[in-house]
Amino acid sequence: MLEQQPEQLRLRVQQLATEALEKSSPSAWFEVLYAEAKGDAAQVPWAKLAPHPYLQDWLTNHPFSAQGKKALVIGCGLGDDAEALAKLGFEVTAFDISPTAIAWCQQRFPDSTVKYVIADLLAIPSEWHLGFDFVFECRNIQALPLNLRSSIINSIADIVAPSGTLLIITRVRDTEMEPSGPPWSLSNAELAELENLGLHKVEQIEFLESQETDVRQVRIQYHKPVKLIY
Template structure:
């Protein structure tokens, strides 16, 4: 998430995250970062201005999709993943805790069919419960500390509809010991929590992002039973 960014930007992100932790507001730093950027995408470490390549790869192998299926993008950032799904016929809702990020999405895609909204992962609208056929979670959970990890996982799982799919992309760690961060990679036990919440793992793909730093990412496809 941060290894290819200038070191000063990495350090600034870590400082913002740690300050938010000290205030017991673990996700508050996202808005600070987006607001400070003042429209400069180079100041947003994860802003590539294109859909995530692991999402694109997955979508390419699963078309065609049923038109008007409901999709939710968690922590949508600047909107590129949401737009990719909308082009494939999904009815897309995309949210971010940062009001600046959402305003940025509206500015970048003024004629978009995507419903961009400001929302908090820890206080999602009740009508979203079991409400989406496809949910995309990309590296948001790993940006949150371990003391809120279980709540974040539960919230993500809660919006997947019966027979729905969750596609998750995250760094992974090989130990249950708490890592330094951000990001804080997920452990196998944390991934297993999705299964305790009614989602079955369909396929896991492991990517070696950097052998030098032993950085591994996974893309996991989960599906909820039709009997949920």
Template sequence: MFEKQPEGLRQKVKLLATEALNKSDPSGWFDRLYSQANRDPDQVPWARLKPHPYFQDWLNKNQPQGNHRSALVIGCGLGDDAEALARVGFNVTAFDISPTAIAWCQQRFPNSPVSYVVADLFALDPAWRHQFDLVLECRNIQALPLNVRSTVIDAIAALVAIEGILLLITRFRQTEAEPDGPPWALSNQELAQFQDLGLEEVQRDSFIEAENPSVQQLRIEYRRARKVR
């Protein structure tokens, strides 16, 4: 979340997140950040204006063919991951809690086939349950505090269709102790909840950030079995 991030921006993000937490609104700070950025991607710490490198690497290695199957991008930000999935043939829905971010996506990609929508991970459309053949969760859970983590994991797992894939990219921590954040890296105990919810882990890749060797990141591919729990 904070790769190559200036200290001033790091502190701004932490202040916005802390204020939102104090108001019991853990995701309420995202739209404030996008709004205050004034369409300057340098003021959005996770904005790369290209697909996340670990996601692009997965696309390159697996060469998925969408064939008009459904895909969902969680917390789509400025839309680059969603556009990458559309390019390989998926019917893509991409959502963000920030109306400003969604409007920014629509401005960047005015002719996109992606359906960009405003939605709240804590109050998703029930019609989305088990509806997506591919769900991409790239570093959204880690931006939310531990006291809502089980709720968020349950919501994300429920989106994956029978025999569908969840691709998860996140920071990882070795201990169950609560880390300082944001971001709050995920632990093995938290990740195990996905399997408890019927998703089988089929591939786990580990990465170390060149800019911050103390940070470990994981890319995990889960698949839902034919029987829905």
């Protein structure tokens, strides 16, 4: 089979996402895409077989002690971001809704300390409540439609432990008008929901998705303060 070109992959993703929405199962298309790839990472458009460069940059320039700390990677894909955190000493849990993706991770990293699990961002396990000192969310919120956005953002904020860190990488848009998608870039008001839920923005940088496009992305670091009880 000839390798699909990026444009063909983009159209396939949109087709799968549209079909999933029509079936009222908006995240089901991830498993279809991973299964269709048949072990060829080139057929998964976001799989770079390396940690996201802006995650790696953050880890390099924000030294901290990971020993004894728990980290969670949301929508872990093929596992490179999770492995980068594990190398620092985090106790890492990484989840994806796709069983094929999780099996792929376990095949790629058979001796990994990362706990790879199948889970759904739309139904976060209750035992993860306030459970992680570091949470990494990279472009999963934007892959799901706007009518789910508030509940997803609530779920993500809920799993960050007091005094924990949330690091987000996502596309952003300039208006509150609903964009075409997928992906559906986040607006300022949608990002502000995280602060409304008690997270404090520490740092934000903006970058272009690639030299070939003008698609804006941001990396935002949030801190969840400890609530004092008097």
